[in-house]
Amino acid sequence: MIGVISYLVFFATTASILAIAVLGLNLQWGNTGLFNGGVVAFFGAGAYGTLILGGTAQAGHLGGYGILYPLALLGGMVAAGLMAWLVGLLTLRLRHDYLAIATFGVAVAFENLMRNAEWLAGGAKGVRGFERPLREALGDGFLYNLIFFAAVLLILIGVYIFLERLVASPFGRLLRAIREDEEAAQSLGKNPARVRLTAFITGSVILGLAGGLYGTFYAFVSPQDVLPTLTFQIWAMLIVGGAGNNRGAIFGAFVIWGAWTASGWALSRFAPVDVQLYTGSVQFILIGSVIVGMLMWRPQGFLPERLVVSQRGKP
Amino acid sequence: MIQNLIDGVLTGSYLSLGAIGLTLVMHILRFANFSHAELLSLGAYCALVCDALVSAMAPFLAVKFAPLSLTGALMISILVSMVLTGVSALMIDRLVFKRVREKGAELSMVFASFGMALIIRNVIGLIFGLSPELYSRDIAFAMMLSADPLILIKPDQVFVLIAALTLMFILHLILSRTTFGFSLRAVAENPSLAQVNGVNLNRTIMAVWLIGGALAAVAGIFYGISHQLIPVMGRDLVLPIFAATIVGGIGSVYGAVLGGFIVGIAGNLALVILPSGYTPSVPFLLIIIVLMIRPHGLFGEARA
Amino acid sequence: MSEVILQANGVTAGYVPDLPILRDVSLDVRAAQITVIIGPNGAGKSTFIKTVAGLLPVAQGQITFQGDDITGIRTDQLGARGISYVPQTDNIFRSLTIRQNLDLALRHAGAQARARLGDLLDQFPALASKQRDKAGTLSGGQRQFLAIAMALATDPKLILMDEPSAGLSPKAAEEVLEHARALTQRGVSILLVEQNVKQALRLADHCYILAEGRNQIDGPAAELQNNGVVAEIYLGSRRTGAA
Numbered sequence: 001m002i003g004v005i006s007y008l009v010f011f012a013t014t015a016s017i018l019a020i021a022v023l024g025l026n027l028q029w030g031n032t033g034l035f036n037g038g039v040v041a042f043f044g045a046g047a048y049g050t051l052i053l054g055g056t057a058q059a060g061h062l063g064g065y066g067i068l069y070p071l072a073l074l075g076g077m078v079a080a081g082l083m084a085w086l087v088g089l090l091t092l093r094l095r096h097d098y099l100a101i102a103t104f105g106v107a108v109a110f111e112n113l114m115r116n117a118e119w120l121a122g123g124a125k126g127v128r129g130f131e132r133p134l135r136e137a138l139g140d141g142f143l144y145n146l147i148f149f150a151a152v153l154l155i156l157i158g159v160y161i162f163l164e165r166l167v168a169s170p171f172g173r174l175l176r177a178i179r180e181d182e183e184a185a186q187s188l189g190k191n192p193a194r195v196r197l198t199a200f201i202t203g204s205v206i207l208g209l210a211g212g213l214y215g216t217f218y219a220f221v222s223p224q225d226v227l228p229t230l231t232f233q234i235w236a237m238l239i240v241g242g243a244g245n246n247r248g249a250i251f252g253a254f255v256i257w258g259a260w261t262a263s264g265w266a267l268s269r270f271a272p273v274d275v276q277l278y279t280g281s282v283q284f285i286l287i288g289s290v291i292v293g294m295l296m297w298r299p300q301g302f303l304p305e306r307l308v309v310s311q312r313g314k315p
Numbered sequence: 316m317i318q319n320l321i322d323g324v325l326t327g328s329y330l331s332l333g334a335i336g337l338t339l340v341m342h343i344l345r346f347a348n349f350s351h352a353e354l355l356s357l358g359a360y361c362a363l364v365c366d367a368l369v370s371a372m373a374p375f376l377a378v379k380f381a382p383l384s385l386t387g388a389l390m391i392s393i394l395v396s397m398v399l400t401g402v403s404a405l406m407i408d409r410l411v412f413k414r415v416r417e418k419g420a421e422l423s424m425v426f427a428s429f430g431m432a433l434i435i436r437n438v439i440g441l442i443f444g445l446s447p448e449l450y451s452r453d454i455a456f457a458m459m460l461s462a463d464p465l466i467l468i469k470p471d472q473v474f475v476l477i478a479a480l481t482l483m484f485i486l487h488l489i490l491s492r493t494t495f496g497f498s499l500r501a502v503a504e505n506p507s508l509a510q511v512n513g514v515n516l517n518r519t520i521m522a523v524w525l526i527g528g529a530l531a532a533v534a535g536i537f538y539g540i541s542h543q544l545i546p547v548m549g550r551d552l553v554l555p556i557f558a559a560t561i562v563g564g565i566g567s568v569y570g571a572v573l574g575g576f577i578v579g580i581a582g583n584l585a586l587v588i589l590p591s592g593y594t595p596s597v598p599f600l601l602i603i604i605v606l607m608i609r610p611h612g613l614f615g616e617a618r619a
Numbered sequence: 620m621s622e623v624i625l626q627a628n629g630v631t632a633g634y635v636p637d638l639p640i641l642r643d644v645s646l647d648v649r650a651a652q653i654t655v656i657i658g659p660n661g662a663g664k665s666t667f668i669k670t671v672a673g674l675l676p677v678a679q680g681q682i683t684f685q686g687d688d689i690t691g692i693r694t695d696q697l698g699a700r701g702i703s704y705v706p707q708t709d710n711i712f713r714s715l716t717i718r719q720n721l722d723l724a725l726r727h728a729g730a731q732a733r734a735r736l737g738d739l740l741d742q743f744p745a746l747a748s749k750q751r752d753k754a755g756t757l758s759g760g761q762r763q764f765l766a767i768a769m770a771l772a773t774d775p776k777l778i779l780m781d782e783p784s785a786g787l788s789p790k791a792a793e794e795v796l797e798h799a800r801a802l803t804q805r806g807v808s809i810l811l812v813e814q815n816v817k818q819a820l821r822l823a824d825h826c827y828i829l830a831e832g833r834n835q836i837d838g839p840a841a842e843l844q845n846n847g848v849v850a851e852i853y854l855g856s857r858r859t860g861a862a
Contacts, residue, residue: 035425037349090606097347097565100425101557102606104349105599108554116592228550232433235426277445281437288433295415295427497723501712507674508712510694511704512724512769 006142011261013149016156017213019253022237023159023246024206030243030305031167032199033179034092035100038107039234042080042204044226046211048114048121049076051221055130061122069133073212080208081201083110088200093193107228115223126222133216152213156250159206163246166202175199229284233260236287239294242301251303260287318466319587323580325472325541328479331575332534333552334559335486335568336404336527342503342566343523344416346424350407351531352553353435356546358400358532359539360439363448365392382458382470384451385540393536397529404528405521407431432549440546447543450536475537482533483572486526490568499523503566551595555582558598562605564615573613577601621650624808625671625777630680632670639678640666641832647825648777648810651803655811655823655840663832664812665707668779671810672697672704684777698727703770707781707812710766713755717746717765720754724772731774739768760791767798777808784815796822820844 021043028034036042054072057064067075087106091098114121121127138144166172178185178192185192215221233256241252263286267279294301337351369388370377376387415427457467490496501509502519510516538548559578563570582597589597605612625648633640641663648654656664669675671682673692682690684700697704712720721739725732740747743764749757754765763783770778780799784792792815799809800822813819820826823840836843 033422035422037425037429090603090610094606094610095345095565096422097341097345097425098561098606098610100347100349101561102599102602104557105554105602109596109599112593112596116590232429235429239426278441281440284433284437285441288430288437291430292411292427292434295423295430296411296418299415299418299423494722494726497712497715497719498726500715500719501723504712504714505709507694508706508709510674511672511697511706513695513698513727513773514723515695 002142006145009142009145009149011257013145013152013217014214015254015257016149016152017210017217018234018237018257019250020152020156020159020213021207021210021234022241022249022253023156023163024203024210025234025238026203026243026246026249027163027166027206028200028203029238030245030249031172031179032175032196032203033096034196034200034203035096035103036200036203037100037104037231038087038110039207039231040226040228041103041107041110042084042207043211043214043230043234044110044114044221045080045083046073046076046208047215047221047225048127048211049079049208050212051076051127051130051215051219052121055127058122058127058129061119061127063127063129069216073209073216076212076215077205077208080211081205084201084204085197088197092196092200107226107231111223111226111228114226122222124223126220126224127215128220130215130219132219148217152217155209155213159209160246160250163206167246171195171198232284232287232291233257236290236294238301239291239299240301242303242305244305245301245303248301248303248305252301256287256290259290316584316587317461317464319583320580321466321468323583324576325476325579326583327576327579328476329534329537329541329575330552330555330559330579331572332479332482332530332537333556334563334571334575335483336523336530337556338560338563338566338568338571339499339503339523340527341560343506343520344412344424346422346428347557349425349428349553350432350435351428351527352549352556353432353439354400354404354528354531355535355538355552356439356544356549357403357435357535358396358528359535359544359548360443360448360546361399361532362389362392362396362536363443363450363539363544365395366450379451379453382456383474384453384471385474386451389450393533396532396536400532400535401525401528404524404531408520408524432553436546436549443544443546445546447545448539449543450539471540475540479533479537482530486530486568495522554595554598555579558601561602561612564612567612567614570612570614621652623647624650624685625810626683627667627671628681628683630667630670630682631678632666632675632680633678634666634675636676636678639832641670643680644829644832644834645680646827646834646837648808649825650776650808651806652824653799653803653809653811653822654825654827655813655819656827656829657813657816657819658829658835661831662829664829665781666832667829668704668781668810668812672702672779698773698775701773701776702779703773703775703777704779705763705766705770705781705783707783707785711754711757711762711769713753715754716751717754717757718750720765720769721746721772724769728772728774735772735774739771742771743768758791759787760794763787763791763795764798767795771802771807775807777810778802780809780811782812782814784813784818792818 025036025039028036050072052063053065053067053075054069055063056066083106087102091102115124117123138147174190174195178195182192237252237256238249240256242248260283263283264279267282268276333355337348340348340351366389369391379386411427411431412424415424457469460466460468490500498509498514498519501512501514502516506516555578559574560571562577563574578598578601581601582594585594585597627644627646630644631639631642644667656667658664666675670677673694677690681688684702689700721736725735728735745761746765746768757765783795787795796818799811803809820840820843826840826843827837828835
């Protein structure tokens with residue numbers, strides 16, 4: 001019994017961390033219409049940033065600063081934000097394909113750098129030697145995981161409330177206005193490129209936060225954690241949940257993560273051994289089909305955006 | 316150094332072919348098609364199957380054109396693959412992209428293209444297995460152009476370069492001499508004015524997919540001849556061909572050609588100063604450099 | 620009076636289905652005449668022309684050309700029907716050369732293409748000397764001439780022109796409109812949208828005034844020139860809008 005509960009806590013923690021990431025993406029794509037093809041890079045920047053800043057001394061690469069955990073987490077978020085700032089500054093004035101390609105490129109380059117630059121983050125071996133916060137007081141057992149889950153849940157709720165307020169604020173209305181009709185927004189004297197940059201950086205910082213929590217949870221991060229797979233998963237979560245709807249984003253995170261875990265388990269359990277080599281391929285086909293299928297038959301997702309339409313004047 | 320330059324030109328020849336179709340689709344349908352690189356894989360594997368079939372049915376075609384490792388069967392397969400890949404590109408548009416477009420979710424096209432890329436790439440992996448394939452198992456001997464510095468070149472690579480340049484020249488003639496070419500350029504510049512001038516938009520979009528798919532097939536086969544066929548080759552090629560379109564300017568066919576060679580050469584020259592592990596990052600660095608100094612690329616025009 | 624070549628009957632149309640810009644607009648264009656639509660900014664003049672050209676969906680009403688129903692015609696079929704359309708801006712392909720623009724427009728002319736090209740280059744000598752230049756390098760007036768030449772390439776019976784004089788110098792505008800006049804001598808009918816009321820009324824045979832998407836008044840241009848109501852409808856609204 002405790003095994004099942006323990007697994008559920010583990011599952012829910014991962015899903016909640018991913019839900020935070022989906023919320024970050026939702027601000028970019030759902031609310032602002034910015035395509036982020038490199039979700040995993042910002043997530044990874046948060047994870048690597050947090051572990052390098054807050055970890056113990058490492059032989060051969062950066063680390064060992066032993067910075068207080070909340071500050072290390074913040075550092076990871078800043079790293080994600082800085083990367084978003086660079087990419088956004090270069091692409092957000094151009095047509096939307098450029099952002100799509102550049103963010104995709106960031107993810108490729110980020111993974112490539114982490115895999116090769118041993119002096120920076122341990123290369124393929126990744127970053128280890130991270131002391132999880134409050135471990136001395138809580139130990140390594142179930143209790144720790146339960147409390148960690150509670151903390152992640154609180155952060156998820158916090159991010160949710162922050163984004164709901166943001167979307168309802170004049171800034172949120174501006175985001176939607178720019179998404180729907182850039183020229184009209186421009187004519188109101190707003191600078192769309194600047195507003196989009198702000199939204200893009202904010203979303204990326206939230207992605208970085210999710211990454212930082214992910215790194216903390218596993219106390220380890222390696223290039224295997226920043227493969228494009230994660231980007232596709234997070235997209236599928238948002239598209240299934242409903243772009244533009246924060247509750248949908250959270251719902252999608254749990255559904256897709258559940259489906260992913262279940263399909264992986266089912267394939268490893270029931271598929272013949274020689275097919276198991278292809279578990280990854282089958283899962284990718286499934287996730288690709290989910291994305292394409294949703295866009296073809298239910299592009300608004302299961303929980304569509306609730307649009308607050310301002311009263312349209314009678315013609 | 317000179318060897319790197321030569322290798323870069325050869326890499327550039329297939330990147331350019333891939334980038335031409337991509338830049339046309341991006342310009343006319345206005346979305347970044349992340350599944351374009353999978354058309355390269357599709358074309359390459361299509362030719363592999365066709366080559367095996369033709370060689371089995373007509374063994375006399377399986378004889379090599381010395382000093383090339385290429386056979387008559389493969390030559391036929393290239394043509395067949397161009398047609399089949401072009402038609403596949405058209406079908407994918409009909410079945411998926413067109414429907415997403417018509418749902419009014421134009422921005423979602425880029426998501427759909429990623430989804431399609433995942434599906435195509437992994438279906439190929441399921442069918443052909445994850446281990447590499449080759450068109451010819453024989454070792455192709457390289458010709459030594461110079462002993463000091465050592466410069467080697469394979470006959471097949473010379474063929475690839477000449478064939479790629481020939482195809483590009485044919486495309487150039489079509490675009491600059493035929494009214495069909497003018498209509499493609501017209502749609503790229505201003506779709507609604509093109510319609511006003513009697514151009515059938517749907518038919519043009521079909522033509523773009525056919526041409527893009529056919530060139531992608533050749534690019535994929537040339538990649539297979541130069542290296543090997545792996546199901547994830549699309550994953551490794553997608554960023555370089557996107558970089559080629561951005562360097563050249565999105566929408567410019569000539570830009571895509573030049574961009575392809577620049578990306579190919581830069582990737583190979585980077586080996587002189589960077590460890591080879593960093594090669595996948597080079598296209599991204601090029602993208603960043605171009606966006607910083609000339610955002611619309613070498614031949615691109617600003618367009619919202 | 621010559622026969623009616625184009626007839627619009629109670630046309631309601633707009634960019635979005637439930638937000639019509641035109642309401643119940645009716646209009647006749649007679650053969651070999653210039654029919655002009657004037658009206659204040661936002662009256663729906665350009666919307667009307669675009670609707671005839673099939674670029675905007677028709678919610679209600681009917682458009683007939685030479686007796687055939689062409690309501691909601693596919694834009695790329697216009698030329699085959701004998702109708703050409705010259706948009707107000709971006710009406711040539713800047714990245715193509717002048718010759719390529721013309722060849723594109725002549726694409727369906729078949730055996731007559733060569734003869735027609737010669738004829739067009741005779742009509743517009745300014746273009747003849749610049750055939751190999753990119754159309755983007757042309758001056759405003761020359762661009763308008765190229766656009767008109769492209770419209771003529773299909774040997775149309777009717778040309779829809781959306782403010783051909785907009786943004787041109789007075790001299791160039793005069794030339795463009797004179798050319799339109801000359802075309803009617805060759806039997807071509809023209810439906811013209813114009814901002815410059817005086818010029819339009821002087822040039823046209825028949826005139827319709829549109830305001831707020833509806834027909835206001837119409838009549839022979841010569842009569843409307845001295846009509847006080849016209850000045851009131853038009854100039855009254857004109858003070859608020861930009862001319």
